[in-house]
Amino acid sequence: MTRQVKKIICIVCPRGCEITVELEDGKIKSIKGYSCPLGKQYAEKEVVNPERILMSIVECVGGDLPVVSVKTAKPIPLSRMIEASKALADIAVKAPVEIGDKIFENLLGLGVDVIATRPCHEQRG
Amino acid sequence: MxxxxxxxxxxxxxxxxxxxxxxxxxxxxxxxxxxxxxxxxxKANTSIIHPCHEEHPDKHPLRSKLCLEGHNLWYKWVKELEIPAKWPGEIIVATNDEELKGLHKYIDYAYRIGVPGVRLIDRGEMLRLEPWINPDAIGGLYAPTAGTINPxxxxxxxxxxxxxxxxxxxxxxxxxxxxxxxxxxxxxxxxxxxxxxxxxxxxxxxxxxxxxxxxxxxxxxIHPRRGQYLLFSDRVDVKPNKILHTAPTPKTKGVYAITTVDGNLLIGPTAEDLPEEAREENTTTHQGLDFIYEMASRILRKLPPRNKVVKTFAGLRPEPSTxxxxxxxxxxxxxxxxxxxxxxxxxxxxxxxxxxxxxxxxxxxxxxxxRKDWRSKRQAIPRPAYMAPRERDKLIRENPDYGWIICVCRKVSLGEIMEAVKRMKKIGVPEITLDGIKFRTHSMYGDCQGSQCRPHIAYLLWKRLGIQPWRITTKGDGSKYAFTEVKALLRGDRGA
Amino acid sequence: MLSPKSKPSYGVIVVPDRITKKDYDTVVIGGGPAGLAAALKAREKGLETLVVETRDRLGGIPLQCIHPGFGIHYFKEDMTGPEFVYRFIDKLLSTDIDYTVKSYVNMAEYVSPMEKKLEIITPYGTEIVRTKTIIYAAGARERTRYEIGITGPNPAGIMTAGEAQTLMDMYGVMPGKKILIVGSGDVGLIMARRFVLEGAEVVGVVEILPYPSGLIRNVQQCLKDYGIPLLLSHMVISVKQRNGRVSSAVVVKVDENFKPIQGTENEIECDTIVIAAGLKPRTKLLESLGAQIDPRTKGPVVNEYFETTIPGVFAAGNALIINDYVDYAVEQGELAALAATKYVDEKGIRIKKPVKIVLGRNMRLIVPQMLTLTSDALFYGRVARPEDNVWLSFKEIGFKIPQLKVLPSIMIRQKIRLDKLRMLETDTLTVEVIPRD
Missing domain, CATH: 3.50.50.60 (FAD/NAD(P)-binding domain)
Known part of the structure; x- marks a missing residue:
């Protein structure tokens, strides 16, 4: 039987609770220090498979700005963030783009889409 | 020919x-x-048009002659060429009897060189002429003809x-x-x-x-003599009208405190003799800046706090062995x-x-x-924020770029920036640099030192002239503003 | 003003301008979150409103803050900066609020309590506008390397975090490859992560304080997630250059008085130094109007209506006080708009009893700095140093709120109701942080 205690800083809200997770043979035995259910959920996930939202930009052709800002619609594994950002390096979209438009489907086969977070209007004049 | x-x-x-x-x-x-x-x-000096009473007429006969003649020519040149200038006069501030005694000789120099109006003033008159002078000072030497330009x-x-x-x-x-x-x-x-x-x-x-x-x-x-400076925000309340400086030493004319033509308090310089090979060592040091601050506090009633500095910089002067x-x-x-x-x-x-x-x-x-067709006149770049509305609107009607203020610290319009670029091309610069634009328009020159407007200026140059931000430099050579497109590093083209 | 027919179509105008009147109830200066929120609230309350923005589009700084963390308080939703601010922009565009971009308030003149004259420079000419009130929401600027005493040459490659962010996330331009960040506030931490996510190397984040100045969650998700070193109790004292571009930073350890410790100098190679050393409210126009500036907040002195010392001129957002969250900027914008409405309706803000707020133990700064004692008051403040287990105390009214932990980096926000404030018998109110036992 292996026992492990992991300390986690919760990133759900700006409060930054320090959560202590006790693991036994890789299974969660106790979670302490969270202040809300979202924090508990986060800690459960974080000890097994930390995930984050990726934010980046994608080239926007013919837009009023050269790029459109994007994010993953759901968190993706932390370990694959840079790889995921790289997957967005070779693509470009055409203006107009609206907030929420799907920019890229099924990023790295993770089943997560990439969506626009800023509009990119067509360049005028 | x-x-x-x-x-x-x-x-x-x-x-x-x-x-x-x-x-x-x-x-x-x-x-x-x-x-x-x-x-x-x-680029980096005290920006003063000296009255020339501090030149020794016997030791430096040519220098004192050219100084006075140059001084007098500047009145004409600043008008012909629309160069920002003002002529407030200067006071050498003495803080002790020895310094005061040392000032007498300049009256003689002034008389012999031909500099008008140079005289000793007592503490009372000095403080009336310039209330920003440190009240601990005991008297000074007034030279009414001193001026300052933007070099x-x-x-x-x-x-x-x-x-x-x-x-x-x-x-x-x-x-x-x-x-x-x-x-x-x-x-x-x-x-x-x-x-x-x-x-x-x-x-x-x-x-x-x-x-x-x-x-x-x-x-x-030639060996380089370094002068370091502190330039304060144009919004600090310390704004001496007269050009002030500490009593000269054999090495320098002393530390100056002046309100520049751009409205900034400038204090400096140091006078550090550097080795011959250090001809690009225009770097500031904590020691040098501390020294200036200390010296300036002797002649000023009050100094703005150090964090009101908009820029610190150093210049090198060519000191001849002769x-x-x-x-x-x-x-x-x-x-x-x-x-x-x-x-x-x-x-x-x-x-x-x-x-x-x-x-x-x-x-x-x-x-x-x-030549009979020689043109003496040159026009400055118009500055819409400082014009009367009617005049400004005429300019904006001709070119709407003059109606978009890009640099909010110095109120510089896009029109001024584009005009500066046009003029840089006309004189034949090999590349458009951000410093070149800065010196011509005074955008990127205010309190924020360009942090707010520079990226927008770089972007507009890209849109208008096709100069990509990773091709533009601050001051030529390897001083590139940016490296590449954001996504290029991940793509592996690290070459840019 | 030039005739609308002559309006040229050029450049990158995203939204057209719309100045339809010569007289307004309120002119909002600044089209960022505080300004947009103020304008929407003012219009909702029936004020004729104009928004003036200097950039080519509405939205302000959040447009370039593409990371999540916005709107948790206001919309109860976690969104990115652009998503957050476009909620306001879209709403504003659906109203008849006047606005103008690429426009700069060159001069403001106080004519009378109910009349301020503004000279606005636009690409269509000079607009002279009269207004009963002004809501100043022009934001802040970042501190530069010179203000934090970094000496050496002046090469390319030293820029503020905001400049780097504009380049990267508005214009898609990568400013460097090997980055050193100065300042561990949230902006510095977030930029560290942005650089890493785009393939640049971040060699470290230097912080003069013995603890990080940003949120602890940002230390986790921006630095620890990617193994970026955080150098606490360190400062950059000078830089070195090669061919006109920065080539290294000289970093030194500091003692408890923030003085460099001799012999601890260490040269860190980098091609870019990003300064994230805090913000300063932009107050130029307020100063030109004669408004008093608080040397602590560096913003205007205001009462509980966020009214400056110039009657009818209000301030909100980072132009008022440097905020931790955009939600606070929005809140201040809305409060300033309600105050402007009251000002218009009642022809001024009356003072029942002038009260001065005094900074007591361990308080570094606070707004409002004075009270009229005619309304509830919302206080925003910062402590001078970290402390655990304390009371936030409003001394003369005997009002105390327990605080588990106070940090200079975390803004205190506390509302005090008018009935409590009315208990005040003195003409000063001391705000202080005192130990709990």
Missing amino acids: YRTIIIGAGITGLSIARWLTRYRGLQVIVIDKEPDVGWGVT MMAAIAIAENIVDNGGKLLLGTRVEDIVVRDGKVVAVETSKGGIEADIVVNAAGLYADKISRMAGIDDYS GTFIIRFHEKPWGFVEAAGIRSPGLTAAPAIGKHVSKLIIERLENIEP
Whole structure:
């Protein structure tokens, strides 16, 4: 039987609770220090498979700005963030783009889409 | 047609060139290693047009003569060329009896050189003339004629005027050798090829000794003397009207406190003798800045806190081993002219040095006539935020770019920035630099030092002129503003 | 003003301008979150409203803050900066609020309590506008390397975090490859992560304080997630350059008085230094109007209506006080708009009893700095140093709120109701942080 205690800083809200997770043979035995259910959920996930939202930009052709800002619609594994950002390096979209438009489907086969977070209007004049 | 090549596009070289463009039969070419004008000694100094009462008339007869003559020429030049200037007068502030006693000699110098109005003032009059003076001071020397200009604006204005009169600038061009044949200069070898020449003028500032050696002249050397400065926000309340400085020492004219033509409090400089090889060491140090702050606090009633600084910078002055200006026309090699070792009061003397050097050249050439079509006037870039609405709207109607203020610290419009670019191209800069735009428009020059407007300016230059932000530099050479597109690093093209 | 027919179509205008009147109830200066929120609230309350923005589009700084963390308080939703601010922009565009971009208030003049004259420079000419009130929401600027005493040469490659962010996330331009970040506030931490996510190397984050100044969650998700070193109790004292671009930073350890410790100098190679050393409210126009500036907040002195010392001129957002969250900027904008409405309706803000707020133990700064005692008051403040287990105390009214932990980096926000404030018998109210036992 292996026992492990992991300390986690919760990133759900700006409060930054320090959560202590006790693991036994890789299974969660106790979670302490969270202040809300979202924090508990986060800690459960974080000890097994930390995930984050990726934010980046994608080239926007013919837009009023050269790029459109994007994010993953759901968190993706932390370990694959840079790889995921790289997957967005070779693509470009055409203006107009609206907030929420799907920019890229099924990023790295993770089943997560990439969506626009800023509009990119067509360049005028 | 005689071809005259002037090496050095600082205030000295440009002043010489401006005088030479007044004559028919001369072709004037100014060469500089930097991609723009005034980027050497001219860029960083105290910006004062001295009254010239601090020059020793016996030890430096030529220097004191040229100083006063230059001073008087500036009144005309700033009008003709629309250079920002003001003439508030200056006070040397004495903090003890010994300093006060040391000021007496300047009255004699002033009298002999011909500087008007120089007199001692007591504490009471001094504080009435300038309430920002430290009340602990005991008296001072007043010289009512002192002025201040923006030296970079001056260099730019003169350069534009030269080009307007048919002169040529070869910027970003390094002089590699001077070719002498049969005892005469015949050509200049540069990083961009050889150029034949009848006359070669060395106005190379910090590098003048090296240029002279190329022509076989090896009787002096230059070492850099560093001056550090603190420039405060134009919004600090400490705004002395008069130009103030501490009592001079043998090395320097003392530490100055002045409100520049741009409305900033400037204090400095230090006077640090650096080794000969340190000709690009224009770096500030904590020690130097602390010293200036301490010295300035002796003459000012109050100093703004250090965190109200908008910029700290250092300039290097070319200190000649001879201790004085080296201005001469060589017979051997014939046609080689020097205006070297132009240390303080070089800015003040520049127009007179130009006149003097041009005279040395002209009197040795034949068939040289003054031009009737020489244009004395140059117009400054319009500044809509400082115009009356009616005048401004006329400008905006012609060009809407003048109606979009891009730099909010200094209220600079996009129109001014685009006009600066146009003018840079006209004088022949090899590349558009952000510093070049800054010096011409004073965008990126205020409290935020460009952090708010610079990325937008870079973007607009990209949109309008196709210069990508990773191709533009701050000051030429390797000083690139950015590296590549955001996604390029992940794609693996790290080359950019 | 030029005739609308002559309006040229050029450049990158995203939204057209719309100045339809010569007289307004309120002119909002600044089209960022505080300004947009103020304008929407003012219009909702029936004020004729104009928004003036200097950039080519509405939205302000959040447009370039593409990371999540916005709107948790206001919309109860976690969104990115652009998503957050476009909620306001879209709403504003659906109203008849006038606005103008690429426009700069060159001069403001106080004519009378109910009249301020503004000279606005636009690409269509000079607009002279009269207004009863002004809501100043022009934001802040970042501190520069010179203000934090970094000496050495002045090469390319030293820029503020905001400049780097504009380049990267508005214009898609990568400012460098090997980055050193100065300042561990949230902006510095977030930029560290942005650089890493785009393939640049971040060699470290230098912080003069012995603890990180940003949120602890940002230390986790921006630095620890990517193994970026955080150098606490360190400062950059000078830089070195090669060919006109920065080539390294000289970093030194500091003692408890933030003085460099001799012999601890260490040169860190980098091609870019990003300064994230805090913000300063932009107050130029307020100063030109004669408004008093608080040397602590560096913003204007205001009462509980966020009214400056110039009657009818209000401030909100980072132009008022440097906020931790955009939600606070929005809140201040809305409060300033309600105050402007009251000002218009009642022809000024009356003072029942002038009260001065005094900074007590361990308080570094606070707004409002004075009270009229006619309304509830919302206080925003910062402590001077970290402390655990304390009371936030409003001394003279005997009102205390327990605080587990106070940090200079975390803004205190506390509302005090008018009935409590009315208990005040003195003309000063001391705000202090005192130990709990």
